[in-house]
Amino acid sequence: MPVTDDDGLRELLSMDPVAVVGCSTTPGKAAHDIPRYLQDHGYTVIPVNPYADEVLGRPAADTLADVDEDVELVDVFRPSDEVGGIVDDVVARREERGDVRGVWLQRGITDDDALARAEDAGVVTTQDRCMKVEHRRLRG
Numbered sequence: 001m002p003v004t005d006d007d008g009l010r011e012l013l014s015m016d017p018v019a020v021v022g023c024s025t026t027p028g029k030a031a032h033d034i035p036r037y038l039q040d041h042g043y044t045v046i047p048v049n050p051y052a053d054e055v056l057g058r059p060a061a062d063t064l065a066d067v068d069e070d071v072e073l074v075d076v077f078r079p080s081d082e083v084g085g086i087v088d089d090v091v092a093r094r095e096e097r098g099d100v101r102g103v104w105l106q107r108g109i110t111d112d113d114a115l116a117r118a119e120d121a122g123v124v125t126t127q128d129r130c131m132k133v134e135h136r137r138l139r140g
Contacts, residue, residue, distance in 0.1 A: 002115050003126040009134050012102045012124055015073035016043050019064055021086055022077030023047035023055045030106070031077035032056075034132045038075075041135065046071060064089045073102040075131055076109055083111035091121045104131055 003009055018038060023045070024031035032055070039045045039056055046069065047055035050062040061067045064074065064086070074090055076083060083105060094100045103118050105111070105127035115125040 018073045019046040019071040020075045021048045037132045070099040075104045084114045087114040
């Protein structure tokens with residue numbers, strides 16, 4: 001079951017670096033402003049966006065598999081119908097590299113079946129929650 005309690009959310013919030021799948025180049029969009037907030041609060045944000053060369057001053061990877069550095073948390077800003085493929089990438093990466101410990105699906109994004117597969121692989125998950133809102137609430 002995806003995490004809903006504060007202790008589980010704190011565990012997810014402690015994970016860093018964060019690969020942001022769907023990180024946007026457009027200020028004013030949640031997929032840009034929330035990663036910027038995370039970056040401003042000390043997180044290492046790794047943008048994943050196949051349509052951008054750079055986001056938030058960092059080179060953007062085309063896919064999660066293209067991220068060379070270690071990743072602890074994958075923060076997802078893609079439609080719910082894309083979550084299954086992203087989780088497949090997370091599970092494959094965890095099996096190959098052992099570095100992804102968590103998946104966070106932003107507000108409005110859900111996929112119970114995909115998150116169950118991630119949890120079976122040992123990944124902590126949450127869905128339909130804003131990482132910025134929860135960070136402000138729990139870590140101030």
